[in-house]
Amino acid sequence: MDSSKTSARPPGLVWQFLGGMGYLVRGLRLWVTSPRLMLLGALPALVVGLFFATALVLFAINLESLATLITPFADRWVDPLRAGTRIAAGTALGAVTMLLAVYTFVAVTLTLGNPFYERIWRAVEQRMGDAPVEIDEPFWRSATRGIGSGIRLFALTATVGLSLFAVSFIPIVGQTAVPVLGALLGGWFLTLELTGFAFDARGLRLRDRRRMLGARRASTLGFGVLTYVLFLVPLGAVVIMPAAVAGATMLSRDALASASRQANPATS
Template sequence: MDTTRVTAPAASAVGRFFSGVGLLLRGLALYARSPRLMLLGILPALITGVLFLGAFAALVYFVDDLAALVTPFADDWSATPRNLVRVMAGLALLGIGGLVGVLTFTAVTLVVGDPFYEKISERVEQRYGGTPGEVEVPFWGSLRRSVVDSLRLVAISVLIGIPLFVAGFIPVVGQTVVPVVGAVIGGWVLALELVGAPFYRRGMRLPDRRRVLRADLPTSLGFGVAVFVCFLIPLGAVLIMPAAVAGAALLTRRILGQPIEEAARP
């Protein structure tokens, strides 16, 4: 089977978006039914989660000072407009910090837990018939590629975060449109990160991921945005990470036209 073949979307964009959300729910169900997978997946996410929670707590603690640092033009304003601008700056800093934190959390956790998440992804694929055209992926080579690709995606997310931070100063738009745009961008980057393992097993790299996921963008975004929203919930990233890896294996199979129903057993 040609593993680079992409299925043609059939349902409406809204239907495909929610089918992507459903893939995360299916990943969660698979994960909940497999205690060993739960233990494999939680530890790396827990370690990374403690580190990132501490970093975000530090951001919250110093956010007033940082807001003043990025708004020196307001130093001579009267108290009310100065405070208003700095509250908006603080909210923008927390929002962008959350966005970058979620994306970097995923990248770091995937690197730290590479052997664990590779095993989860592989088991999910075996459950549904295996990986067509599977190639040998040496551990160190896989880890190196994972680190390089994750750094690229994190760099892109930081570059995108800068204009979002600036847009956060716009009244109303900064508090409504910007968070939605951030969730969509964050969901896209998360989807690209999470499908890394199943794509590597097929001999496909980051450019292939972009091309394949873009072919069914609503499904990819439905999955990624659902993961992004779950990651914003306290402890959500730690608990959902293994389910997201399982769901990413299902997303890969669906978009490549491979079965996501359990293989018949003799």
């Protein structure tokens, strides 16, 4: 067997997934090397996070009532069919709400804390070398582009959420599949949002982002799923948010480099 061919073989999907998690770990290291910069990035996450945490607590308190409200057809059913249906409805509501809440939290936090997160993104780019040239672009133009991408991503996220809600009513399978699918899809949409800085700075659109990250789907999901899960930990988003911006920048650069090598194999 040719050892050179063996060594050139790409790692398996599991290793790629774990490697994707490594981007967030590398982002967390900036808390040690650049604590002041990361603390600035944590402030918007703290402010927005307090609002979202309050809303989610209220949602959790009323989850049982909400599950009953959306399943009036089960009022006259006997247990355990009635109870099972409402447990499924509650599971679906919880998964969909968390999916939309995490994505919306990131979108709102990135918008409100744009100057801080742009500094983190730029610092990572400069440390890694070959940073994109700064373009003197009017604020309204970049804001309009960012809002447009955010709206499209939110629409996709909401559509996926409705699909998950429907799947949740499949007995046994629904209650198992919905939380897992929620984490996978939530991680994907989360990564699309967080990688906006690096791709936008290079004049690339949302469809380019989806294509290039999709070519490295396992590592993209590894980063996104870990970030998504840690965002669900109380106060986790405050610590993770600036690290996620840094990690997403590293992931973006590798995705861009991989796409460049595939487009120009002679130069790789």
